[in-house]
Amino acid sequence: MMTMNAQKNKIHPHKYSMWIAMASITMMFVGFTSAYVVKRAQANWFSFELPPVFYVSTVVILLSSLTIYLAQRQFKARNMSAYKQLISVTALLGIAFAVCQVIGFSDMKAHGLPLNKTVSASFIYVIVGTHILHVLGGVVVLMVLFVRAFRTRVRTYSTVPIEVASTYWHFVDGLWIYLLIFFSLAR
Template sequence: MITMNAQKNKIHPHKYSMWIAMASITMMFIGFTSAYVVKRAQANWLSFELPAIFWVSTALILLSSLTIYLAQRQFKARNMSSYKQLITITALLGLGFAVCQIIGFSDMKNHGLALDSTVSASFIYVIVGAHILHVLGGVVVLMVLFFRAYRTRIRTYSAVPIEVASTYWHFVDGLWIYLLIFFSLAR
């Protein structure tokens, strides 16, 4: 017979799945950055500055981490109006992040660093592009939460989805910070 304490100490299956997914994503990006380090040692490697707009995108994603944190707090406080606003702002900041990244790609291309121009530029496009896709996946989840907030009564709505989404969002935020530091130091 399972006691109530044993039941309370179990991790929700969605949270467990998210941790497994984050571990897998981490391994993928470790593989990407390891390959970057290995290829960087080759004689034909071209070092270049990252587009300045990548720093703007960093500010946006850091701000979005704050807004999703606040959204989760508002949800738990049963303040659905603020929750909806904060989820919307978080999603918009995530989209803003992706737009800034794409502008950064355009800037790279305008400076002769197209996807197929150099190995170093190709790595940036692939790694940052993979990160953008993960952010956009998070934006989709945020929009689902937003629409659920309008159709679901607060009494029947579990906090697990916002907790899972928040964990993932902080993860992609931290992943971007890692990538930005990595690219800044590994030029």
């Protein structure tokens, strides 16, 4: 029989699964950026400036990190009204981030850098596009949490879903910061 202390020290299976998923996603992006470095060393590499809207999107995603942090605090304080508002704002900021990225792609295309023009531009499209998909996956989770907030009885709620979502959200935010710094330095 497990003691009470041993049960307290166990990580929730959903949290454990999230950490495994984040490790897998990290390995995928490390692979992407490693391939970028290898290809960049080739003679036909074309360097270009990142679209300015990518920097704007960074502010948007950092704001979303703040709003999900505040949402989690409100959930734990059982202030469901503020929680719902903050989860909604976080989801909207996630969508705004994705829109900014798509605008960045349009900017690249307008400057003669469509998806299949150069290897360097193709890498940006694939890596940033994959990141956008991960952010949009997080937006779907936030929408599910929002809907569940209407069905959650204050006495029976669990903080695990918002904790897992928050951890993932901060992860994709940090991942974008890594990618932006990487692309800025590795041109």
